[in-house]
Amino acid sequence: MEFVLQIILNSIVLGTQILFLAISLFLIKAVSKIEHVSLGAIGVAVAYMFYLGQTLHVGVWFSVLLSLLAATLLGLLSYFLLEKFCKNNQILLALLVSLSFGIGIESVIALVFKSGAKNIIDGVLPIMSFAGITITLPGLYTLILGVLLVIITYVIVKKTPAGRILRSISENQSLVATLGVNQKRVRKMVYIISSIIAGMVGILLAMNTSLTPTLGFTYIMIAFIALFVGGPTDIRGTIVASYIIILIPEFLINFAPANMQFTSSYRMFFIFVIACIVLSIKPRGIFSKTVRQT
């Protein structure tokens, strides 16, 4: 029983990290319809800035400030790169530009910091135990921040004027423009906020594992799959799918029959298969709804 609970807890922690990224992707897709693939690389770059601050012994708060600055700059840079394609509605070209931008960021990180793994926390990770199950301190931070982020995002998107503007832009950009809403400013803010959230994920991930230049790509692809499996138009779907696509492979890996032992490296393969099956049956996602096409 404790083993099952441990698997579930680990899946919830990882699912929450994926949820952070999926929410960032959801927000960007809502305002610009673009799949911003380079968010993973941006998150890793921010984590490297945090690592740099720690290495230079400038204190945690200065490292956080450095990371925030990196996230803001990269968010702005990605906005300027992708805005043209958003205006011309060239979504797939924007995906390619975003992909190239992300790969470029990873190459720069590899050139500056080298490809070897880096550790933000040296030595053994601090852990907490209760009822026979353990959780690392970064994992606990992830859960707390995850709950806060979900509540804040849900309230903002569903209940506030800013959320209504966000949803309006995703449905009908022309009409929103005639109402005097500065869409460029909204998109800029969303890109920056998403980059900051991605950076937060990068730092939390790097605390739990080792930091490498290519760490972000796998997680951003899982987040994308969560977004599409859940339905890119409804944040509830994103939240649910982020956990489902982590829980199911974890159970398959840990509870497979003895003659079919799967290692954890099969996770991405199972996630891909689940996505293909779900999207073949429900192409718009589990919680999809039809939005007005303009």
Add this chain to the structure above:
Amino acid sequence: MGYFYTIFARFLASLGQGVGGQVSFSMAGIFLLSLPVCFSFSAYTMAILHKKFAVVLWVSIAIALFLTMILGALFSYIYTKVSKDSFTVLCLGSILAFDAFVRSFDSLTGGVLGISGILRPESIRTLPALVQFSFLVLTVILVAHYLVLKSPMGRKIRAFKEHPVALQAFGVSQKSVISFVIIGGSLLSGISGLLEVFRIQFLDPSFGGIPNLIVLVSISILALKPKVKAVLLASVLVVFLPELISFLDFPSALLGHLRVLLYSVLLIVLIYTISGKSQFQKREI
């Protein structure tokens, strides 16, 4: 001389994949980002059949290409079922999924250590012979590509990108065009994968993957016009231009990252340059 043979062999392999990419990206508007998976899949299948199951080499090659076409048919089925955005993301995800599968199934694929000592067929055992063989294969591919471009199928593929509904109204099945493009592109990637693995004679999970995708997309975007000359020139530019950095005095450990950085910057510049051109803007109807 060996260096030039190596570069030329890489150019020919990239050209084969570039033809598939041109047909799918530029002509049909299908962002088939799973071509690197087919590139790796055919190489791994051939190597596993020959080395693990002692199948005759040419038979292994034929089976590998056939199975790659089956994989292409699977992607073609997925394309008809999901939205374009989802398909593009699934294609990117397939690269990671295949990498995860290859690393995990180490009893068959060798895991992270890969498969070494892949022998070339007897008749193309030396590098110059391999280059000549590759040249012959690519000549056939380019002639076939030219014929397809001039044929009704070529017009159907271009029409599919411009106005798929009108194409259907003329009685042409969209699924047939999609299948032709995706399966054909997968087959060409598979052939390129085999040529490349015979050149390096070694396979590991990093074979193909994202760097291969960047090169492929760069060629496809650059080869905007549906002409054989366009894909030839695009492949020359994309393969030979980054080789200039090899002649600069950089540590070898950094050259790989510099090359990838150069490709990503090149691709961004290319997309910015051509995004205003008519081929990537939908006709207003």
